[in-house]
Amino acid sequence: MIFVHLARGFEETEAVTVLDILRRADLDAHFVSLGAFRQVIGAHGIMVEADYRYEEVDYGCCEMMVLPGGMDGTKALSIHKGIRRQLLNFARDGKGIAAICAAPTILGELGILDGRRATVYPGMEDQLIGAKYIEDDVVRDINIITGRGPAAAMDFALSIVEFFKGKEKADELAADLLII
Numbered sequence: 001m002i003f004v005h006l007a008r009g010f011e012e013t014e015a016v017t018v019l020d021i022l023r024r025a026d027l028d029a030h031f032v033s034l035g036a037f038r039q040v041i042g043a044h045g046i047m048v049e050a051d052y053r054y055e056e057v058d059y060g061c062c063e064m065m066v067l068p069g070g071m072d073g074t075k076a077l078s079i080h081k082g083i084r085r086q087l088l089n090f091a092r093d094g095k096g097i098a099a100i101c102a103a104p105t106i107l108g109e110l111g112i113l114d115g116r117r118a119t120v121y122p123g124m125e126d127q128l129i130g131a132k133y134i135e136d137d138v139v140r141d142i143n144i145i146t147g148r149g150p151a152a153a154m155d156f157a158l159s160i161v162e163f164f165k166g167k168e169k170a171d172e173l174a175a176d177l178l179i180i
Helices: 012-024 071-079 081-093 104-109 150-165 167-176
Strands: 002-006 029-033 039-041 047-049 064-067 096-100 138-141 144-147
Touching (some): 002 012, 012 029, 012 047, 029 039, 064 081, 064 150, 096 104, 104 144, 144 150, 150 167
Parallel strands (some): 002 029, 096 144
């Protein structure tokens, strides 16, 4: 399973695009709300209903955590004790972690990016603590995928598809979506 986390103020383009692409690739991907309700309001006032609330999911069966950006959403993710603990567990166990826009800063803050290559929303490079900043839209370093922002959401999602299903499947899906 892949959990795409939603906190109030998340960047809608990044969250919805990622979930859509992962499901098109037949990956078992779900929205997880960090709030008391499944309904979560994004940065631009779009309400999305999550599949689960944080308390309802078992991270033992999760293969990748995805963190959309959005400033308020990123702040909410960064202070959620459960998310912080799960990210550290995933990093320790070599499981998949994907973060886009402002969200890679959480990985820097937790020390997960030490010695890793990563990207982030422009102007936030100094918050990629321990990372080697790469000015690309999407950067994959073994089990960690980072993206720059909303315009990179499709490529970010396709990188996750490639992580699980290989380059051929990601390229096939990109062609179907007229990206190539």
